[in-house]
Amino acid sequence: MASAPVVDQSGLRTGSLELSAEIFDCTVNGPVMHQALLRQLANGRQGTHDTRNRREVRGGGRKPYRQKGTGRARQGSIRSPQFKGGGVVFGPTPRSHRQDMPRKQRRLALRSALTVKAQAGELLILDGFTLEEPKSRVVAEMLHAIGSEGGSESPAMTKVLLVLGSHNEVLERSARNLREVRVLLAANLNIRDLLTGDTVLMTKDAVEHLTEVLSS
Known part of the structure; x- marks a missing residue:
């Protein structure tokens, strides 16, 4: 079984969480990850060049x-x-750059990327984040504490991908002002954000959602 450290609101590690080996400890398929990334980049092009x-x-x-x-x-x-x-x-003339990819391959690419992050120690689980009102300072201090505990020389410069299982308005508004933080719902998780984020901070309900979706 794979596992990931659990951090609290103050950024301190409070334990570890057992993860599904099927999702977070699978055989990494590099070519499929590469194909999924190229597909996402191509589908993001407007194709209006003329x-x-x-x-x-x-x-x-x-x-x-x-x-x-x-x-x-x-x-x-x-x-x-x-x-x-x-x-x-x-x-160049206007054209569509859209690329299709089978659902099984897309899910395999996500499982491979999550496995890479988990094996590299770049996957953390956030537990017990409670605030009555949005405060960017609290999130910034939490990330700084996580980076300091992990031995990062410049934690403020680390790109963090914050993955939520469901909408949390207080947490989203607290994090969206921070330049190096990107907030996503687990349902919208994609290969590009996974690979470009230096650290993936994921809530427990996000882990449950991904385990349910990617294992089916």
């Missing part, structure tokens, strides 16, 4: 000079690609 070809550029309807007798190469339009301001040959 250039004007010779037909679309304004002007150029008149022949710039006569066909013969000038000693110059013959030209039919000042909007030919070789002229400044002319059309672009084989330029």
Whole structure:
């Protein structure tokens, strides 16, 4: 069984939580993780890039000079690609960059990424966070304490992915002002945020949600 340290609201480690080996200690599949990351990056592209070809550029309807007798190469339009301001040959056109990926492979990629984080000691479980009103200072102090206890030289510069099982308005508002913290629901967990986060801080209900979804 895999396990992860449990931290409290003050950032101190209070124990450990046993995790599902199927989700957090599986065989890591690097190629599938890479494919899932490329898919997410591609699907995030707008695909609105465009250039004007010779037909679309304004002007150029008149022949710039006569066909013969000038000693110059013959030209039919000042909007030919070789002229400044002319059309672009084989330029980008609007298109969809969308890539599809089977659900089983997407879930395998998430399980692999979670396993990498757990094995590297970069997965922490948050337990007992209670505040009556949003306070960014409390979250910042908690992260600083976690980084200091883990031996990080610059805990303030660590990128933290905070994964919640359900909406927690107080915690979300407390964390969203911190530049290096990204807050996500477990239902919206994705491969890019998992791999780019230096530390993954996950609530217990988020662990339960991921265990239920990714094991099915």
